[in-house]
Amino acid sequence: MMNRFVLSACLVLLFGMSVSAGAEQAKVVSVNQFVEHPALDSVLRGFQDQLREEGFQVDYRVHNAQANMATANLIAQQIVGERPDLVLAIATPSAQAMAQTVKKNPSMQKTPILFSAVTDPLGAGLVKDLQNPGENITGTSDLTPMDQHLALIREFHPELTSLGVIYNSGEANSRALVDLLKAETDKAGIKLEEATVARSSDVFQASRSLVGRAQAVYVPTDNTVVSAFEALAKVCQDNKLPLYAADVDSVPRGAVAALGFDYYEHGRQAGAMAGRIFRGADPASTPVETQQELELHINLPAAQAMGVTIPQALLDRAGKILE
Known part of the structure; x- marks a missing residue:
């Protein structure tokens, strides 16, 4: 009788540990997207598909600024309170809002921030160097030829x-x-x-x-x-x-x-970068990537x-x- 009780207790403990481990594996990704239109929507869809195919469980908190810079800044403040494992900023204004907000909030300065659909990361003040961004932000650029x-x-x-x-x-x-x-x-x-x-x-x-x-x-x-x-x-x-x-x-x-180029594939490229960061890569030394296929x-x-x-x-x- 005692052995059966011990066995049951062990199974309950193991089950609880399994559930806990599964919960720890789920990542929280907060998204600051500047506006809804097909290209930027495709970025988000590609990002999500890539991480799903890599086996990551992700809880997304998606926010859209509707092309309003003030709203993008408010969303950035809201994201601070969400304490995500990673932030995806889609388009330059949203990426700038996130970068500026992070500088004012020490609690976010170790949270990886990925940008996508950003034309000029250097000119926008997002990174110090394309090969070695230097801080907790990197991503994919859609610089036009x-x-x-x-x-x-x-x-x-x-x-x-x-x-x-x-x-x-x-x-x-x-x-x-x-x-x-x-x-x-x-x-x-x-x-x-x-x-x-x-x-x-x-x-x-x-x-x-x-x-x-x-x-x-x-x-x-x-x-x-x-x-x-x-x-x-x-x-x-x-x-x-x-x-x-x-x-x-x-x-x-x-x-x-x-x-x-295909903005869906652009999003998948950012998703692959997120996967590497989740596995331990440092955004500060992760080069900004571009797409070449037109x-x-x-x-x-x-x-x-x-x-x-x-x-x-x-x-x-x-x-x-x-x-």
Whole structure:
């Protein structure tokens, strides 16, 4: 009788230890995402899928700032109270909010912070060095090859003399990209016509301001503009103004074409970095990563609506054609 009692007690103890061990294995990941749009949503989905496939149990606390910097800062403060095992900051404004909040909260200075969909981590003040970030923050950069993007638009429009760009000047990533674009258009003798917005509701009017000033419009990976991409696409269609984007997720939303990478895979890349950190890697010595594989996507109905004739050479190179 006693042996059976001891055996039962041992089984209960072992079961309790197993449950406790399982609970310890579950990770808490707090997410500060700047805005909802297909590219950033794909980052989060890819991140989650990667960690799930690696066998991690994760409790996600997902927050969305809806393109409001003040809200991103409030979310960062809320995340401090969540005491997560890791923070994922999606897009530059959210990453900056997290980095600034961490500096003011010693309790967070050992919590790993991963950023994703950040264009210029150095210029945004997130890391000290791309190879050796130096603190508890690292991640994946979506820096755009601006020379290749301008070259693509010129393949569509060999006689291009003016190019419009619409962006939020309050986003550090967008300012950096427009500076790069200006350097390329200056070299090519093309006039860059700028239209800036402060919020997504400004996109429609800013788009209209480019009509008559530009022969085509380019949208960098600007979160504010991309979140209202359909409004921009409508203006371009109504005015036969060809529209090009930096991310392929904007092509089915009305861009003629984009040369970019898959943001879902970008998220998976960040997820793989999170997995290494969970296994003991130090963010301070984990290099910032970028994606190199670019793919051309073309939207035939958008091209027709905007009066664009697509060269056969581009159709032959396209990885995806929407008909």
